[in-house]
Amino acid sequence: MTTDLRPLAPQQWDLYFDRLLRAFGGPGDAPEARELWRRLTETERSLAAWDGDELVGTSGAFSFRMTLPGGAAAAVAGVTMVSVQPTHRRRGVLTSMMRRLLDDARERGESAAVLTASEPAIYGRFGYGVATTQLYGAIDTARVSFAAPPGADGVRFRLAPAAEVAEPCEAVYARLAAERPGMLVRQPGWQDVPLLDPPRNRGAAGELLCVLAESDGEVRGYARYAVAEGWAPAGPDHAVKLRDVEALDPVTYAALWRYLGSIDLTSRIDFRNRPADDPMLHLASDVRRCEVGHRDGMHLRVVDVAAALSARAYSAPVDVVLDVEDAFCPWNSGRWRLSGDTKGAQCERTTDPADLALAVRELGAAYLGGPSLRALAGAGLVSELRPGALAEASRAFHGDIAPWLPHGF
Structure with a gap:
């Protein structure tokens, strides 16, 4: 089946929101909530998937700025309002929307995408890791x-x-x-x-x-x-x-x-x-x-490895080569040298031997300083290729204040 994925026209918002509510079930939002989400929706960043004249999928993004370790605020895509109608599940609708949203975030210069998940198991296959807890x-x-x-x-x-x-x-x-x-x-x-x-x-x-x-x-x-x-x-x-x-x-x-x-x-x-x-x-x-x-809490997906890792500060000096695997956004795959400390960092491609190997999902989980790289390695999700590199990187990534998302979107 082929669906037509198009930006949301403002006059289609009511249908779009109705289909979102139908996919999630329940009685729907109160009028006050509906009007608030109408005002906040960025229709130019919202997508509607169509099967002929039937709207079968919804998704969108908010243009956020999020605090990073070290205090800088970075532009991120707040992925939101994602739904697929029960008649069109497992037909590639969600994958096509995720593809478009991440491509758009990259074009806008947003180094990461974030979301809150109704079902946590869904988004790992698109490279999102759980970066905060509630x-x-x-x-x-x-x-x-x-x-x-x-x-x-x-x-x-x-x-x-x-x-x-x-x-x-x-x-x-x-x-x-x-x-x-x-x-x-x-x-x-x-x-x-x-x-x-x-x-x-x-x-x-x-x-x-x-x-x-x-x-x-x-x-x-x-x-x-x-x-x-x-x-x-x-x-x-x-x-x-x-x-x-x-x-x-x-x-x-x-x-x-x-x-x-x-x-x-x-x-x-x-x-x-x-x-x-x-x-x-x-x-x-x-x-x-x-x-x-x-x-x-927040699920985070690194969209641009170099930009994301260069934007934050680190709790301790670090100089490691990360071998990142990213099948969904292949521009991130490969080896990256990260050098940084409490004052800032730089990250760039390298041909040097890797010190650590991990998937972009685990990089997203550790990005804000929540789950430690050592804990992820204990689960077999991060591999140490140079003795001592794991301890060095884990200390640097981990922060003394837990990352947190106060409210959903």
Whole structure:
């Protein structure tokens, strides 16, 4: 079967989005969410696969800037809205869309493509590796308290509907995004994504609230949450549904968690996406009763090896030759000499003997400093060809702050 892959015409957006929702199942998005995604969609980067007059596949990309190890922000393609209708699975539709999206990213000078996956097993065959993880959990606040360092009692809290205090929260986010790899520099319009709160999607929860944490008149942190009603025979059993909690300093961060753990009528904090190295794990009095787990977050695909590896800094001096295998984007295949340190790096083709051999999928997984090359080698996914090269490269790639993607797209 031959499908016709074409850029999305703006007037086709409703059909495109309807087919996306049909492929994913469920009742569909609330009107408020639908309108937000309409505004954010870059139709010139969106693809529709047609079988005659029938739209059978959707995909697209957002033009993002993402923080890298060392603090630089790089242009990346945020692959999104990928679907194939059940009538056209296993016929090459997804492969043709992935081919076009990666070719387009390369032409635009984007050294990497990123996505969040509905099913993690899908994208490895296209060279994506799991570069970040999400911490999730449910904290029993009837039994767990949070440590309060000196100064926490001086933090002042101010509560408001989340949309009314978005500006100071964005200022805090911008400062934090410049420090943590994997975070996205907010482009115009994206400040509305964490505020999306359709009433029909709340279930037993109330409206999305935001508590601002202030010291000396300055907003130093915030938490966005809703309270979900629940009642047990013994009395109230409400839950804090935490969406975001961020702060510019440890005292404010601890004060925010103490606030969240002491909201009247609540006995639990549920959270779905925190960084793997969240300090909350060290503030909680009993981590066992936090019921934490990890799941995949951002999947990253290196589009241009030389540009990607040259764009980030490294935790320790490194000078290695990488033999990269990339069947889907063959321009990446071959040997590359990477030389760098904390100040920057350069990467270029070489004919020198290889020190390490790996596929582009594993390069993407290690790129932001999350999974270590040593751990990947332990799984048989990275081969050491020169003694000592693995330790050298693993130290250099790995960072002291876990990469993290705060929200999907």
